[in-house]
Amino acid sequence: MSFTIRQLQYFVAAAEKGSISRAAQSFNVSQSSVTEAIKDLESDLGVILFDRHSRGLTITHKGHQFLRHATEILSNVADARRAFDQQQDEASGTLHLGVTSLVAGYVLSDILARFRRAYPAVEVTAIEDSGEYLEHLLIGGELDVAVMVVSNLRDRMALQSEILEVSPYRLWLPLGHRLETPDSIALDDISDEPLIMLTLDEIEEATAKLLGALGSRPPVAFRTRSVEAVRSLVATGAGIAILPDLVYRPWSLEGDRIESRDVSGALPVVQVGIVWRKGSAPKQTTLNFINIAKAHRMLRSR
Structure with missing residues (x-):
C-alpha cells in the first residue's frame, strides 16, 4: 500500500510537535487516527520513524531522513493546488529580499524555493545581514521584504510584520x-x-x-x-x-x-516573520512573496 498525503501530514505534525496528542489537536482528530496513520506509514516504508516513551515521541535517524522528503512532498502539493488559483504565468518583476543569518537555512530556503517555482520570471536578489541593518534597508526602500527574527523588532512604527513561526x-x-x-x-x-x-x-x-x-x-x-x-x-x-x-x-x-x-x-520564544515597510502599498512581487510565506505557515501548522 502506498502512503497518503494525510499520513505525511500527521507524521510531519507529530515530528514537529513531539507528541501524538498535540499532532491530533492541530488537525482536530482523535489520537488513535494519528497513531494508526503513523503505524501504517512505518509499515509501508519498512522503518521505525519514532521512538515512543512516556514524555512523547523522539524521531529516529530514519525518521529524520524521511522528514525532509515528507516536508518537500507536502510543499509541492500545496504549490500544485495554488497553481490553479492564481494567474502566475505572466508574473514578472524584481524582488529585493533580506534575511538574517539564523533563519536563512531554516525558514527562508523553503519559502524562496516555492516562490521561485510559482514565479520563475521574477528576478530575486537577496542579502544576509543583521536584523538592525535589514530594518535600515527596509525603511530606506532598498529592500522590499525581509525574513527575520521579529521578537525584538526595533522600529514598529515604520515597519509591518507578520509572524510565520514561534x-x-x-x-x-x-x-x-x-x-x-x-x-x-x-x-x-x-x-x-x-x-x-x-x-x-x-x-x-x-x-x-x-x-x-x-x-x-x-x-x-x-x-x-x-x-x-x-x-x-x-x-x-x-x-x-x-x-x-x-x-x-x-x-x-x-x-x-x-x-x-x-x-x-x-x-x-523566538518569533520569525516577514517584514516590510509601512506607508505605501507593497508592489505586486512583494505581495506575492508575502502570500507564499503565509501559505508556507499554514502548511506547517496543519
Whole structure:
C-alpha cells in the first residue's frame, strides 16, 4: 500500500510537535487516527520513524531522513493546488529580499524555493545581514521584504510584520547526560554546566537575559556563529546549549545524537516573520512573496 498525503501530514505534525496528542489537536482528530496513520506509514516504508516513551515521541535517524522528503512532498502539493488559483504565468518583476543569518537555512530556503517555482520570471536578489541593518534597508526602500527574527523588532512604527513561526527555547544535551532522564529540568539544574553559546542575531542577547535569572551563571565554554558547531560540541559532551527549537536537529554532522528537553520556567520564544515597510502599498512581487510565506505557515501548522 502506498502512503497518503494525510499520513505525511500527521507524521510531519507529530515530528514537529513531539507528541501524538498535540499532532491530533492541530488537525482536530482523535489520537488513535494519528497513531494508526503513523503505524501504517512505518509499515509501508519498512522503518521505525519514532521512538515512543512516556514524555512523547523522539524521531529516529530514519525518521529524520524521511522528514525532509515528507516536508518537500507536502510543499509541492500545496504549490500544485495554488497553481490553479492564481494567474502566475505572466508574473514578472524584481524582488529585493533580506534575511538574517539564523533563519536563512531554516525558514527562508523553503519559502524562496516555492516562490521561485510559482514565479520563475521574477528576478530575486537577496542579502544576509543583521536584523538592525535589514530594518535600515527596509525603511530606506532598498529592500522590499525581509525574513527575520521579529521578537525584538526595533522600529514598529515604520515597519509591518507578520509572524510565520514561534519557536520556544529548549535545552540541548549529549546522549547519556545526567539531565537526560528527569521529567522536569529547572534553570538551577544547569547553573554549573558548561554552556555552548550561539552568537547569531539576538540569540546571544536573549540567552544572556535568560541566564541572568540564575543566581550563578553557567560558564561559557565556547562561543560560535555556527549552529553546526553547536551541535557537534554538544553531541560530543563539550557543553550544553539553550536554543530555539527552530534550529534543533537530533543529529550532528558526525552522526552523534543530541537530546532536547523542556526547561521549566518562563522561557522566551523566538518569533520569525516577514517584514516590510509601512506607508505605501507593497508592489505586486512583494505581495506575492508575502502570500507564499503565509501559505508556507499554514502548511506547517496543519
